């Protein structure tokens with residue numbers, strides 16, 4: 001049977017190679033997350049029931065391969081067999097969406113400051129955004145959510161050595177690869193000061209600076225999403241806001257907390273957003289998440305502060321209204337978040353299949 005690995009499909013999409021991705025999952029599963037640009041045919045039940053006509057109605061281009069996708073890569077095999085029998089060059093995505101969870105792509109972030117390069121490294125399915133900053137052959141990585149090799153290869157490709165690894169906060173939606181990346185590269189691991197993690201790190205407190213070539217990164221403590229949440233301002237050109245401020249929403253203040261704590265954190269978040277709002281109007285806001293799976297289009301998920309001021313100003317016009325808004329509009333908690341937080345606090349990436357824990361969409365934002 002023709003199977004294609006997630007890494008190969010990633011390469012095809014990254015190279016803009018013509019391919020039709022056919023997602024055969026249920027509407028509900030599809031609604032959670034999907035491969036950008038994929039065609040959805042809700043044929044799951046029909047395929048499971050062995051109905052040979054399950055994909056009869058489907059008109060697909062014949063001049064390119066078809067990759068069928070389901071949750072774990074079994075039903076998609078049946079779909080690929082049916083399409084092969086109809087003469088298509090059909091492949092089944094091995095491991096399904098679970099395997100796709102680690103697929104990634106990159107986008108260069110254009111900055112007015114030409115002495116620093118910023119690459120947004122996107123874990124497409126979950127929408128996790130990490131960053132590789134480079135200046136004078138040195139690099140640092142913020143919020144790595146992909147295996148260390150991804151960042152090592154990107155750095156090697158551009159002749160960079162990774163000197164620092166930073167986190168904006170203790171993450172609840174994905175397993176942090178920061179400690180592992182720092183160990184593998186010999187880089188210094190910098191985290192916001194806090195007592196949560198059980199491993200050694202170098203604290204970077206509010207107002208402290210980090211120099212990388214011509215790039216100066218300054219820590220801005222922006223609590224609310226979590227107490228330690230910190231944003232990092234790069235020169236005058238960009239600010240890495242973690243899960244505090246997104247391009248279309250703000251961080252959720254609730255995980256692991258009772259209602260009183262949630263309201264307290266929402267108050268902190270209000271103050272943090274007000275603080276960020278006072279940065280230069282043309283500064284680029286670079287968050288740690290997108291709310292949708294990220295296309296292989298090379299376009300960064302970013303916004304100038306003045307581009308998001310429209311909704312942000314309305315949100316932070318009144319503290320009581322803001323608290324009401326973010327506490328009454330909370331999305332369901334991310335899957336397995338308690339376990340993920342526990343592992344991130346311990347500094348462990350389980351040696352087995354991490355994607356089991358991390359499966360599903362990202363739910364870090366309130367919108």
Ligand SMILES: [Fe+2]
Pocket residue numbers: 169170171172173225243364
């Ligand atoms: Fe988060």
